[in-house]
Amino acid sequence: MAAPSGAHRLPMEGDAQASPASGSNMSPGSSDEYYSGATGKVSLAASERQALRERLTPDAAGIVLCMVGLPARGKSFISRKVERFLNWRGFSTKSFNVGMYRRDAVDPERSGRSDYFDAENSTALAARQEAAMKALIDALVFLDDGGKFAILDATNSTLQRRHMIGEKVAAHSRQYSLIFIEALCDDEEVLEANMSTKVQFSPDFKNMTSEQALADLKIRIAKYAEVYEPVQDHEGASIKLFNLSSKVMANHCYGRVAKSILPFLMAIHIGGRPIWLVRAGAGQPPGTGQGSPTRHDRTSRLSEEGRSLAIGLAAFVRRRADEYWRSIGKPQEPTLVITSTMPRAVASVCYTTLVHDQRSALNPVDKGAIGEGWWDVECPSDVPPWKEVEFRHPEFMAQWRKNPVRCHFPGGESYNDVVMRLEGVLLDVEMCTTPVLIVSHVTTLQLLVAYFRGIPLDQAWELPVPRNTVFEVLPTPGGSFHCEEHRIDTSAFPSPEEEGEAPAVGCGGGRTCSVDFENSNPHAKRQRVATSEDLGAAYCRCLPVACPV
Ligand SMILES: Nc1ncnc2c1ncn2[C@@H]1O[C@H](COP(=O)(O)OP(=O)(O)O)[C@@H](O)[C@H]1O
Ligand SMILES: O=P(O)(O)OC[C@H]1O[C@@](CO)(OP(=O)(O)O)[C@@H](O)[C@@H]1O
Structure with missing residues (x-):
């Protein structure tokens, strides 16, 4: 042979x-x-x-990720998440949902009923096969046009179907690979929840009561189960996810797949915890003696406005976290707080938490020679001062416009470099099952916002990231995100003079910082958090905070 x-x-x-x-x-x-x-x-x-x-290494021309699994196992959820993540990582990726092709060909009133999924129904079987083939052809054309990953989102539940897909991919191009991603689940509680999500959102069940829809979906699943054949090792490269990734098995996964997709699949979950992204509070203006006059962004402490943001942020996070834990009926657990290593970012959370993670991965893009001496100091706007960059460095800007993702600031980074260092942070955020707060800077937040809003990376550099605004991200049951912006009113907090408090000593974040040492750690100081009525009694406590400067 x-x-x-x-x-x-x-x-x-x-x-x-x-x-x-x-x-x-x-x-x-x-x-x-x-x-x-x-x-x-x-x-x-x-x-x-x-x-x-x-x-299967990074040089592979294109990869078909073929989903496998019974209905309501999370295949479309996983497909959407992987699609978003890979696009954000710079790999052009598109998902092809065979259900949509079926519905396009035959009205869901007919093709969405359980009898349509009977293996004995030869007309329906042929039509479903045709829908799957159309989706596969479009997937291959997408790869031909320069796509890196095409996701084939269907049950692909028999060996025969998967074999046919393999044959088709191989005949089309020897440069393309095929990897199966199989979602298996036997947790009854998860399945019940999944099925009710499906009947709520799938167009197949539009004109049915939820009882009718659920009953019909169960029959559909039983019909698929009769012929279902799990992926076997000899079928080729595969990843198996058992019960919400509580067990993950990888078979012949190399290169990009091993490096990016596998860790991502292990990180994602179906929890609905909120994620908050916020720009570090405003710093002291240049020339105030607070921080370096040339590297303002990196050394400056919080200004009054910035301090108000820190106070308002604590109130916001406390309120929203309370609401979240109450809504799911579970006892509160700590919010994961991650900041850049910039003093202003660190100080911005000192009213919010005792414990947080500082990551240099969240520091602003390194602007190299372009940023030196003026950008850090003078940038007054909510987005990087591109007009000013254009004026000072027109040749650089011309290059930048050609490829705003991969063009490097001379001697510094590109946005793609920043994506690569942010990947670890993003995986931690995806992995985390409690609320998450990230305090960072314009460029990094542009890229994170692009991920959560599904905006192409080459548009990220122009996204506005306003100050004193919390960007709230709420995962949806379908594997996407609902995003909202919340303005923090920094005028609502009284100044230290108004409150009669001593100004901060050695702590960029707290005007009410006293100099008593909490313990032998010279950076841990005892701080009384604001007593403003806006914050309520809950915030009038003494908290030890790690002093950022
Ligand atoms: N790995 C998983 N195992 C089980 N359920 C999952 C998994 N990932 C996501 N889900 C849940 O499955 C629900 C239904 O998912 P969906 O993607 O429509 O299923 P399918 O495409 O397999 O029919 C989603 O709302 C999600 O909560
Ligand atoms: O062609 P197969 O592999 O059956 O898979 C496609 C089918 O997947 C189904 C299975 O229920 O789910 P979905 O629409 O949720 O992606 C059907 O809509 C669709 O026709």
Whole structure:
């Protein structure tokens, strides 16, 4: 039998010792024997095996991620999340939902009923097969046009269907790989919740009562279950997710897939905790002796306005976190707070929390020679002063406009560099099951906002990130995000003079900081948090805070 051309035909386990002899004349049963889905066993030379591996490395021209799983296992949810994440990472990715193709071809009033999913219903089976093929062809055309990942979102529940997909991908291009992502779930509670989400949102159940819809979906699932064949190792590269990623198995995953998709799949969950993104409070204006006159952004302490933001932010986070935990009926757990390492960012959370994480990954983009001496000091607007950059460095701006994602500030970073350092933070945010607060700066927040709003990366540099505004992100059941902006009224908090408090000593964040040492840590000071009525009695407490400067 001829050696397979599709990357979906990958070595079986235990073949690492295979001899380098040419596979084409190896006898069946030798150590260099491979299995190709439904076609049976074939032989493969070591060089061909290596070539298969190379197709799954970052140089692979295109990868089809083929979802597998019974209905209501989270396939579309996972597809949407992976699509958003990979696009944000700079890999052009598109999801193709076969259900949509089916509904386009045959009205959901007919094609959405359980009898349409009966394996014995040959007309429906042929129509469903056709819908799957159309989606696959569009997926391949997308890769031909320069896409890196195409996600085929369907049940793909039989070996025969998956084999057909493999054949088609291989025949189309030897440069394309196929990876199965299978979602398995036998947790009854999760399944019940998933099914009620499905009947609520799927157009298939539009004109039915929820009882009718649920009953019909259960019959549909049972019909799929009758013919369902889980992905086997010999089918090629695959990732299996069991019960909301409580167990993840990876088979022949290399390169990009191993580096980015796998950790992402392990991080995502279905929790609905809020995520808050906020720009660090305003710093002292240049020339006030607070911080370096040339690297204002990096060294300055909070101004009065910035301090008010810090107080208002504490009140906002407290209120919204209370509301969240109450809404899900669970006891409060601490909010995860992550800031950049800039003093202003650190100081912005000192009324909010005792414990937080500082990450240099959240520091502003390194503007290299372009930023030196003026941008950090003079940037008064809510977005980087691109007009001024254009005026001072027209040649640079011309390059920038051509590729605002990969163009580097001379001697500094590109937005893509920032995405790469933000990836770890984003995974932590996705992974976290409690509310999250991130305090950072314009460029990093532009990129994070682009992720949550699903905005293409090349538009991120122009996104406004206003001061004193919390960008609130709420995950939706479908795997997307609902985003809202909340303005913090920084005029609502009295100045230290009005409150008769001593000004802050050595702490960029607190005007009510006293200099008593909390303990042997010279940076831990005892701070009384604002007593303003806006904050309520809950905030009138003594908190030890890590002094940011
Ligand atoms: N890995 C997973 N296992 C089980 N359920 C999941 C998983 N990921 C997401 N879900 C949940 O499944 C629900 C239904 O998901 P959906 O993507 O419509 O299912 P499918 O496409 O498999 O029919 C989602 O609202 C989500 O809460
Ligand atoms: O062609 P198969 O593999 O059955 O999968 C596509 C089918 O997936 C289904 C299975 O219920 O779910 P969905 O629309 O949620 O993505 C059907 O809509 C769709 O026709």
